[in-house]
Amino acid sequence: MQTHFTPAQLADPDLQSADAILRRCVHCGFCNATCPTYQITGDELDGPRGRIYLIKGLLEGDGAASNKVAGHLDRCLSCLACMTTCPSGVNYMHLIDQARPRIVNHAGRDWPARWQRGLLARLLPHVARFRLLLVIARHVIKYIPLPLRLRPLRELLQTAPPDAATPLAAHHPATAPRRGAVALLAGCVQQVFGSEINLATVRLLNRAGYDVDVIKDACCGAIAHHLGHESNALAQIRTNATRWSEGAGRWQAIIVNASGCGTMLKDYAYLLRNDPGCAAAVATLVPLFKDISEFMAMDGNLPPATAAPAGLRIISQAPCSLRHGQLVSEQPRQLLQEHGFIVIAAPNDNTCCGSAGTYNLLQPELAETLGRNKAAALDAAGGDVIASGNLGCMMQIGRFSNLPRVHTVQLLDWASGGPRPSAIANGRQTRYSRVND
Ligand code: SF4
Ligand code: SF4
Structure with a gap:
């Protein structure tokens, strides 16, 4: 061109x-x-x-x-x-x-759109603020008529699981012969909406012989970055790079179990390209960032299966941020197969479900069309459970699908001795309610 x-x-x-x-x-x-x-x-x-x-x-x-x-x-x-x-x-x-x-x-947007984006950028990356809003939402916001633009956010808040406020301990020692130590990025939205995923990840890593240090008070910067709030995003990224590089010598990997965050983290070198002061920190950190499925697929990391539920058919969905953003698509399927699950490739797997960070809050009509299309294809695939590598996809698909949704790591944890995921255990659709429920 x-x-x-x-x-x-x-x-x-x-x-x-x-x-x-x-x-x-x-x-x-x-x-x-x-x-x-x-x-x-x-x-x-x-x-x-x-x-x-x-x-x-x-x-x-x-x-x-x-x-x-x-x-x-x-x-x-x-x-x-x-x-x-x-x-x-x-x-x-x-x-x-x-x-x-x-x-x-350059203000190409009207003020309500700018206001909405500013609110999301200031709220979602901060776990304490988000938890507070959740409490308010449970008791107050549901009774208040909100502007049209904020209704998808209210819908999202109302789907939070009851254990959304349970904090994760900072350190978890290995429970098998020790192979080393890793850090786990607990995420921001994920700490509120997906604590079960983080717990399953910790148990799996401990069982694989790794001590786990949990990084709880940091956002990777993706939310602000995708909203175009670049100075906020870069400030978060710089702080992370500086803080994490101090502990990097202890860790064999920094594990990410939300693939949207993983794509962002693996791009830190480019994002900080104009900041020579961060070059050394970024050079140390970037090779350490690993999606949990990437890390578990590395030599000898997957703990043996002890309780694989025979005959359970898993539709393995590759989130865009894993498939296109990180070029990781085969590992989750291989790991599930190794643990005795029957794996069905997700149909229409190249196409986004419409979650895309805050997209389903900002572009609800297009997101709903994409979500309905994706859920219909998955529901027709002939499986029992949908497994994904990203909480956002699980929640978006869950608005329209009839099948239970779990994170891949929950299945791997279950098969190697952890508890059965609640979405499957309780015989209900999932903790995330459907639009039509
Ligand atoms: S595929 Fe799209 S982006 Fe790539 S060269 Fe063709 S038009 Fe350009
Ligand atoms: S929505 Fe279209 S243009 Fe945007 S990233 Fe996806 S494929 Fe590319």
């Missing part, structure tokens, strides 16, 4: 990087074929090729986005299916990442 940046613009390392990415695009449009939003709207500007043109215009111009441009870019899920499809290696993720802060700064 031809670009028209001025020499002054190209002195900016960010625009230089964007220029190099844009020039790789040969306009072939293969990426449109796998773009979920293009498949729904059929609008070229809601596909990656069209969005790349819009971003080029935004970056080459004065940076001011019209509502129309902001609308098409806001509808992007950042699912990254276009990146695994592109034959030219266009790094779409780094392009849209440059566009989003410009939309925030």
Whole structure:
């Protein structure tokens, strides 16, 4: 693709990087074929090729986005299916990442949208604030008429499990012959909505011979980053890089069990590219970031199966952030098979479920269409349980599916001696209620 940046613009390392990415695009449009939003709207500007043109215009111009441009870019899920499809290696993720802060700064949105995004960026990454809001939501918010934009957030809060306030201990010693130590990033939303996943991860790692240090008070920065609040995101990333690099010598890996966070963490070197003071910390940390399925698939890490439930058919769903963002898709299936589960490949697995971080709160109509399509395909696949590697996908699919949803790690924990996941144990659909319930 031809670009028209001025020499002054190209002195900016960010625009230089964007220029190099844009020039790789040969306009072939293969990426449109796998773009979920293009498949729904059929609008070229809601596909990656069209969005790349819009971003080029935004970056080459004065940076001011019209509502129309902001609308098409806001509808992007950042699912990254276009990146695994592109034959030219266009790094779409780094392009849209440059566009989003410009939309925030240049006010291409109306004030309610800006207000909503600001609220999410200030709330979700902070576990204590989020837990407080949950308490308020349980007792107060459900009785208050809210603006349309905030209703999806209320729906989300009402699906929180009853044990949402149970904190995880900071240190968990190995329960088998010791192989080393790892850190577990407990996540922010996950500590509130998925404490059962974190507990299963800790037990599995302990049983594999690892001491586990839990990192509880840190957000990877993905929420602020995807909302375009770049200075907040970079501040979080810098703090994490500095703090974690101090403990990195003790850990063989920093385990992530929310794949959306994993994609972000593995991109820290690029995100801090303009910050030479963090280069050494990032060089130490990035190789340590491992999705739990990646780590358990490493030589000898998976504890033996002791209680594999015979004949349970698992539909293994690969979240976009694992499949496209981290190029990890086979490990969860292999691990489940090794532990005696019958694994069914999820149909339509290349297409996003519509969760995409805060997307289902910001773009509820498109997210609902994607969620319904995904759930219908999974429900028809002939399985008993859906296993995913990302809490967000479990919750989004759970709004529309008839099957129990669990994290892959819960099944691995169960099969190697842990408790049966509550979503399966209680014979109810799941802890996350469905839209139609
Ligand atoms: S990231 Fe996903 S939604 Fe966005 S352009 Fe690429 S394929 Fe489409
Ligand atoms: S597939 Fe790649 S090269 Fe082709 S239009 Fe899409 S981004 Fe450009």
